[in-house]
Amino acid sequence: MNLNYSAEEQAFREEVRAFLEEKLPEDIAAKVKSYRRLSKGDHQRWQRVLSERGWYATHWPEEYGGAGWTPVQKHIWDEESNRYGAPRTIPFGVNMVAPVIIRFGNQQQKQYYLPRILNGEDWWCQGYSEPGAGSDLASLSTRAVRNGDHYVVNGQKTWTTLGQHANRIFCLVRTDPDARKQEGISFLLIDMNSPGVTVRPIITLDGEHEVNEVFFEDVKVPVENLVGEENKGWTYAKYLLTYERTGLAGIGLARAALNHLKGLASRQQKNGRPLIRDPGFRQRIARVEIDLQAAAMSNLRIIASVEGGGVPGAESSMLKVRGTEIRQQINDLARRALGPYALPFVEEELEAGFEGDYLSDPDAAPVAAQYFNNRKLSIFGGSNEIQKNIVAKMILGL
Amino acid sequence: MDFRLSEEQQMLQDTVARLVRGEYSFAKRLEFSQSEAGFSTGFWQQLAELGLTAVPFGEELGGFGGGGVEVQTVMTELGKGLCLEPWMQSVVLAGGLISQSGDEAQRQRWLPGIADGSLRAAAGLQEPQSFYDLNNVETTARASGDGYCLNGRKSVVIGGHTADLLVVSARTTGDSRDARGLSLFVIEAGTAGLERRTYPTIDGARGCDLLLDNVLLDDGARLGAEGQAADIIHYQAGRAVSALCGEAVGVMEVACERTLEYLKQRKQFGVPIGKFQVLQHRMVDMMSELEQARSMAILAASVADQPATEERQRTLSAAKYVIGRAAQYIAEAGIQSHGGIGMTWEYDFAHYAKRLVMINHQLGDDDYHLERFADLMNTPA
Structure with a gap:
């Protein structure tokens, strides 16, 4: 057993740090570190920087313009980019649809879509969940009917994250309504500008517009936008879901959130001293930090086991559950750390460039909203209940 | 032993429940939350007309001396509708402070208004550094002429933004966390030196911080004995x-x-x-x-x-x-x-x-x- 990073890996970490120090725009990092809103432009600006360096598509093979990183390298990137306050990569194009296109798409699709993802021309969103198909995804009912050289799509998708920015959506659609429910599904790439596509915002409990409903009314989709074979979409969907879950543990994000919490707790006062020196609160932080350390180590074990290729299996489900619980606990503590000041919701302070007097701690404004917003962590990407079902079935054989 | 509400308590519950059911649909609640006051002044009026703003006060004020059970009964029904009106702040907390520690003249001056709903009051008892400890007060009340001069900041006063009366704690002596040396003062809206910084709260209500900058009060504004309010x-x-x-x-x-x-x-x-x-x-x-x-x-x-x-x-x-x-x-x-x-x-x-x-x-x-x-x-x- 050797728990050290190799010399090459350490050199890689140095390279990553140097890059982040030089290229990560300060205004963007400041927003990320203080949990302010990022604009579409912020994401695009950072994406261009990454693309220029060849580090945007970390999961892709080099032949398609990917970084071709090993799992350990990806992990180092995750640690460092979160430490420096780089925006998270919006995963739907580069980390979700792209692996499916690379693995199951045809030559034309690869040639057309992959470069457009790399250069930022396309912003993808995910058309999986439907009002009647959440945890039971395979019961989806959005219908695609073949009509000559195109499909006609009718139905509704929901919880479409950042769909308001997207020009493309990858969809699971039902092409054979008579087959067993997993067997009649196809994987379609749809241009959001097609006639008949409507996007409607869903406002979440914190007042944010992050998710959407997407409606399809007689939308014509060329047959060449079908990925792989008709009615084999469920296989591709599952392949994509494992990718989705891999990143969902969010170890790097949890570390950043923990630092943010410690900063808050150092500045808040309780009984005439910093809250972080209050024994009860300090123990609460310590407990979650230890849990995080354990999860980080479990994450490394999974990474090491898939080093050299491959996609982790049901272990990533376990990690998704743990990782999201930890992040929710950190959000809970940050909210607690504010005391009565968790109540005020001063929206102006959420905007970067706010120049007024902060009501309390400059980092306070997003805290309670984020606590509520991050209840989603245990719901999306397959709810934690579904993840546990997967572990029970796949690992335990129950 | 009997955990059931008495007949009067049951009537009180029915009254509030009916009012909330009738007036506080979820859609209306969203409107009230976004209105200028952040709650429904009309609903407040109805609470007042039904005598509900007088619940804990004595008969002379139109109440029936309601205690913990009556207060909770009202609050539970208001809670079911997620009602935004500062009933607790005005009637229970600020009203209770005046009722308990005010002298006859002070009670005469303010309680009838609180009890009939024509005055809304709120209490500013916490500060940015206090973290729920109500003894932790740095706001000062210095003797000045016949009265006091208050300086400091009271934080997160729910309902304080529209209150006609603000009951605040301030320190006449002692260190910032001493129980001794705390006094209570009533500041009427419009008093020079009182600034309110208003904000919505994440749960849809509204509150404010009170910034006290040389607020001059006469002796009649102090509730109870000086330094003995803890x-x-x-x-x-x-x-x-x-x-x-x-x-x-x-x-x-x-x-x-x-x-x-x-x-x-x-x-x-x-x-x-x-x-x-x-x-x-x-x-x-x-x-x-x-x-x-x-x-x-x-x-x-x-x-x-x-x-x-x-x-x-x-x-x-x-x-x-x-x-x-x-x-x-x-x-x-x-x-x-x-x-x-x-x-x-x-x-x-x-x-x-x-x-x-x-x-x-x-x-x-x-x-x-x-x-x-x-x-x-x-x-x-």
Whole structure:
């Protein structure tokens, strides 16, 4: 057993740090570190920087313009980019649809879509969940009917994250309504500008517009936008879901959130001293930090086991559950750390460039909203209940 | 032993319940929240006309001397509608402080207005550094002429933004965390040097910070003996804690009802999701937390008007601890059982969840009250 990073890996970490120090725009990092809103432009600006360096598509093979990183390298990137306050990569194009296109798409699709993802021309969103198909995804009912050289799509998708920015959506659609429910599904790439596509915002409990409903009314989709074979979409969907879950543990994000919490707790006062020196609160932080350390180590074990290729299996489900619980606990503590000041919701302070007097701690404004917003962590990407079902079935054989 | 409400209490409950059902639909609540006052002045008027702003006061003020149970009864029904009106702040907390410590002239001057609803009051008892400890006060009250000059900042005064009267604590002597040296003052809206910084709260209500910059008050603005207000503050805060427990029970009841309805109605994998054991057990845990919380709320109500003793203090902290824990659990478990729909603005559940979590941030969260209970806990001699 050797728990050290190799010399090459350490050199890689140095390279990553140097890059982040030089290229990560300060205004963007400041927003990320203080949990302010990022604009579409912020994401695009950072994406261009990454693309220029060849580090945007970390999961892709080099032949398609990917970084071709090993799992350990990806992990180092995750640690460092979160430490420096780089925006998270919006995963739907580069980390979700792209692996499916690379693995199951045809030559034309690869040639057309992959470069457009790399250069930022396309912003993808995910058309999986439907009002009647959440945890039971395979019961989806959005219908695609073949009509000559195109499909006609009718139905509704929901919880479409950042769909308001997207020009493309990858969809699971039902092409054979008579087959067993997993067997009649196809994987379609749809241009959001097609006639008949409507996007409607869903406002979440914190007042944010992050998710959407997407409606399809007689939308014509060329047959060449079908990925792989008709009615084999469920296989591709599952392949994509494992990718989705891999990143969902969010170890790097949890570390950043923990630092943010410690900063808050150092500045808040309780009984005439910093809250972080209050024994009860300090123990609460310590407990979650230890849990995080354990999860980080479990994450490394999974990474090491898939080093050299491959996609982790049901272990990533376990990690998704743990990782999201930890992040929710950190959000809970940050909210607690504010005391009565968790109540005020001063929206102006959420905007970067706010120049007024902060009501309390400059980092306070997003805290309670984020606590509520991050209840989603245990719901999306397959709810934690579904993840546990997967572990029970796949690992335990129950 | 009889846990049932008396006939009068039952009538009070029916009155408030009917009013809330009739006037406080979820859609209207959203409108009230976004209106200029942040609540419904019309609804406040109706509370007043029905005599509900007088509940805890004596007959001479149009009330019937309602105690902990009556106050909780009102709060529970207001909680079911997620009502935004500062009834607790005005009637229970600020009104209670004046009623308990004011002299005859002060009571005559302010209480009739509070009791008939024509005056709204709020209490500023906490400060940026106080973290729920109401003795932790840095606002100063220096002697000045015949009265006082106040300087400092009172934080997160729910309902303070539209209050006609603000009862604030300030220090005449002592160090920032001493119980001794605290005094209470009534500041009328419009007094020079009083600035309010108003903001919405995450749970849809509104509050403000009070910035006191050389606020000059005459001697008649001080409630009770100089420097002796700590006991009064803690006693009334205890009543307010009991009131919040009552509100929380109302909010939790609706949150549990909604979740149970959803489990029965939402289908996945061809069956109502309530058929899945993992969701059944969570729902059972939510209901058990609600019942524990209800029990402790009843206990809190029963001691709210008892003489100030350690036992009373301990019981109130125990209640707020159980309520705080239950409220957060029901909010989080309820959202999880709903899935994404439980997080949307358009569906009322999310708003119940937000109120539940935020009740923890008023007058002490579960951590704070657990610590207080532990400090006061009986131990073998």
